[in-house]
Amino acid sequence: MSSSSAPSVPTDLPTTAGELARSGHPAATARSVRTELRDNLLTRLRDGVDPWPGIVGFDRTVLPQFERAVLAGHDVVLLGERGQGKTRLLRSLVNLLDEWTPVIEGSELGEHPTEPIIPASRRRVAELGDDLPITWRHRDERYAEKLATPDTSVADLIGDVDPVKVAEGRSLGDPETIHYGLVPRAHRGIVTINELPDLAERIQVALLNVMEERDIQVRGYTLRLPLDIMLVASANPEDYTNRGRIITPLKDRFGAEVRTHYPLEVAGEVALVRQEAHLVAEVPDHLVEVLARFTRHLRQSGAVDQRSGVSARFTIAAAETVAAAALRRAAVTGEDTPVARPVDLEAVPPVLRGKLEFESGEEGREAELLTHLLRRSITETARARLAGVDLAPLADGVSALEGSRRVVTGDRVAARQVVDALPSMSVVYTVAERLGAAGTEAPGPLASAVELALEHLYLTRKLAKDDDAEDGTVAYGG
Secondary structure (H helix, E strand, C coil), X not given: CCHHXXXXXXXXXXXXXXXXHHHCCHHHCCCCHHHHHHHHHHHHXXXXXXXXXXXXXXXXXXXXXXXXXXXXXXXXEEXXXXXXXXXXXXXXXXXXXXXXXXXXXXXXXXXXXXXCCCHHHHHHHHHHHHHCEEEEEEHHHHEEEEECCCCCCHHHHCEEECHHHHHCCCCCCCHHHEEXXXXXXXXXXXXXXXXXXXXXXXXXXXXXXXXHCCCEEECCEEECCCCCEEEEEEXXXXXXXXXXXXXXXXXXHCCEEEECCCCCCHHHHHHHHHHHCCCCCECCHHHHHHHXXXXXXXXXXXXXXXXXXXXXXXXXXXXXXXXXXXXXXXXXXXXXXXXXCHHHHHHHHHHHHHHCCECCCCCCCHHHHHHHHHHXXXXXXXXXXXXXXXXXXXXXXXXXXXXXXXXXXXXXXXXXXHHHHCCCCHHHHHHHXXXXXXCCCCHHHHHHHHHHHHHHHXXXXXXXXXXXXXXXXXXXXX
């Protein structure tokens, strides 16, 4: 994370090594990163404070394993398919660091005033003593993240000889000619490497000493730097990625390997959408549930390449697309409050089809498959939410409507038109109550609720529906 995003250093904190030692501040004595993470995690667990805010669906599976790894002081690799929240979980580790920690002012590696590790810092500590200037680093500045790419070099991660320093007159044998890379600069912090198998194997080798002996080697230099870092990584399962692998010696150095997964329950998928999606219009819960079920069916479909997975980002993007369809309709029809309706679900397959990988042999059937699974999801959601409600009177009442009196919906039909066309009967209000649309004067929620019931009746062959391809409307009724 960039230092520009960190808050300003509080003015009441010590500014020299002597002041720090006399202050009695808990950070006056250096603690290792692993001890810091362990202590703060235990404090949160004992106090009943959620250590992982924003992490959904891992409570009884991933998080207990991850917490045990942190308490054990292990480097961790998270294995899972795309869109399972691996990076988000790793980033949340930073919240377990102390908010502020003292560092030697001007130090390249952010060393603690009592534990300098590079020659320049050791020299300054010896020369200045209690007058050594210190500053304070926020925990956000103690997290470094690197996306592994094939062009990542040893210099990026570990370091290289700095030609500018050599040109200033230092000899090549002088360790102060080294420009340190990402890993040593994260000293006393956390280093995350995303998509670790994409890192070339010769570059992975450069991490072996860092993880085991905690020293670094740069172009023949062997510097015994007691680096204090926690190295964590994410990767897709080896049977998915064809781009590379984690070499066995590096894999052996990770103390813990934790498998992630997609939400196990529909409710978890819904909660994830509600937390992550940026919705430009109201999307009722029953529509979010339809999308959650749709995603889950895609993950179980033999026509979809399950090695690449169906990301949680698919569900989030689907909800955002449905909200956008509602907002567009509101602009066209002049509605004040846009509310998504089942008709807006039709926007999902054509827009998000490209986010899926289909098995070979499915060419030309993609649209048919997506439509089938979406309709199945609508039916399952309606059955679950309207269980016990007798919809037969609604089917009979709407079937009796003819001509211009039929219930018409579409991407250019306002909610008020849908509501005004509904027959006056108690089942309409029962449906509204079941789907959270009761007690509001706005037509949007009621139109959305009853449309779900009507579409369910159509899909179960209890109600007729006519599609008008020319004007993009559908009409329920006789």
